[in-house]
Amino acid sequence: MKSIQWRLVFIYLTLVLIVMISSGTFILWQIQNHEYSKINNELSDMADMIKNAIISEDGSIQPGWKELNWFWDGSFGNKKIYILDAEGNIVIPFIEYGEQEQWNKRVVYEARMNKQPSLGSPTLILERGYAREYIDYAYPLVLPNHQVQYIIYIRASAQEIAENIAKITNIIMVASLWALCITMLFCIYFAKTLTGPIKILTVKAKEMAEGYLDHKIEVKSNDEIGQLTGSFNHMAEELSQMILALSSEKNKLETVMTHMADGILAFDRKGMLIHANPAAYEMLRISDREKYFYDIFKSVGIELRFNDFLQMKPNSIKQHIMMIGEKYINGCFAIYGREKGEAEGVILVLQDVTEQKELEEMRKEFVANVSHELRTPLTTVKSYTETLLDGALEEKELAASFLQVINHETDRMTSLVQDLLELSRLDNKQVQFNMKSVNLVQLVAESVEQHQIHALKKHQTMTFHSNIEKIFVTIDPNRIHQVLSNVISNAIKYSPEEARIDVNISQKEECVRVSVADTGIGIPQKDLARIFERFYRVDKARSREMGGTGLGLAIAKEIMEHHEGKIWAQSEPGKGTTIIMEFCK
Secondary structure, eight states, X not given: OOOHHHHHHHHHHHHHHHHHHHHHHHHHHHHHHHHHHHHHHHHHHHHHHHHXXXXXXXXXXXXXXXXXXXXXXXXXXXXXXXXXXXXXXXXXXXXXXXXXXXXXXXXXXXXXXXXXXXXXOOEEEEETTEEEEEEEEEEEEEOTTSOEEEEEEEEEEOHHHHHHHHHHHHHHHHHHHHHHHHHHHHHHHHHHHHHHHHHHHXXXXXXXXXXXXXXXXXXXXXXXXXXXXXXXXXXXXXXXXXXHHHHHHHHHHHHHHHHOSSXXXXXXXXXXXXXXXXXXXXXXXXXXXXXXXXXHHHHTTOOOOHHHHHTOOTTOOEEEEEEETTEEEEEEEEEEESTTSOEEEEEEEEEEOHHHHHHHHHHHHHHHHHHHHHHHHHHHHHHHHHHHHTTGGGSHHHHHHHHHHHHHHHHHHHHHHHHHHHHHHHHTTOOOOOOEEEEHHHHHHHHHHHHHHHHHHXXXXXEEEESOSOOEEXXXXXXXXXXXXXXXXXXXXXXXXXXXXXXXXXXXXXXEEEEEEEOSSOOOHHHHTTTTSTTOOSSHHHHHHTTXXXXXXXXXXXXXXXXXXXXXXXXXXXXXXXXXXXXXX
């Protein structure tokens, strides 16, 4: 019986049935007691009347008492009257031997022994083929000598009482059945009024579990169920608002995690991946098929033990630098879980520190290059100076040669220091640019003209081509002249004799391009992207021999970037190099 409605019906029917049985039994018991008490009184009165007819006032037996025929005809209404002697034999009425009727000997025995009237319990006696109910009553006639002379024995029929009790029992049973039927109808209706809202609440709860929170339940009463319904509607509304807020926060968090540059991985206690953002998949170069901690890091060749991180102390972080491909990835491991509880898993934040590593390497290389560039001329100056101090000053030609070397190395150091200071000022934005509108064609032509003499010394042919007579751009002419001089001088310096150098100006939409192309030795493809790095040389020995510091193109790039322009190189080994500068209006 799973339904609360039928439970209520069953409980009410059981209560009504218990009440009807209890009240019916009590009524029957009262009626039966009343009837039996009534018979007892009648028997007692009749016995007193017979006693008075037999016993005189002085206690003796009246003569002629046996001739009282109106008593001794054997019956008195529904009662039978017998006079027994002390031994229990029937004296009146006279009955032939063998025709003695049955009587309750126990009642007679008790009356004779106790010398008190005795009433027997209702007994069934077979009479003419039918069992009938009788009540026996024995009244002893005690003489003055305290001897029982006779016993008045009366047998009264209780059949009518039994039949009346049976009728009343049937009436009570029929009334109980009607009461049960009527009670069932009212119980079903009453239980329905109670369980109807509960069923509606149950359906609503299932809808809430499925995500439908917008349908309100009608409040039909002000009782406890009505209050429960109102509270349920309020709870659904609050829950809807809470879910909307959580959904909004979840969407924000997912958006942030999806688009953040750092990778995030979350693992449960078993090491299974439960969340990862796209950046994490990209950094680790894995697919969504890897689901466990060990498999993920094994696929990228990294050996890590999950339990080592799961046993970390709360609020502690472990960092691990991983080399994945050509990238350096810094992994920050932390545990998560309930407050004051055991860890439920591990969160890993991945940061791409390749650029920082490269910058660190570049700083180390920069310091090493500066040290090397300064150490070489300083060593030369010191050795030549020591030689002069040891007596070479006496030989004028040798001393002059040494002093020229010292002067050359000093110029190299001076140029290096100046370039370093220039880069430092450009990095710290301490250089003031005098921006103005300049005819770029004229500026490039002047730079080419200034370097013609150096090209002629190497029997090189340098030409300038421009289909535009005038094109004005907003630049700092001195700084752009410095860039042009650096690029053109490099083309002359690193090109062999009889090479050709072409300087061109072209316009593309709103941008102007200046290209310097030579037919020199060219630059290998692997070095092409690094020629604008500080102190980077394709051929270190040759560059140092030609007096280069390795900072010219780095300075040129910084100046172009401050003009919001671009500079890049195109080259093919053995065929030459082209440096392109782009200015946008």
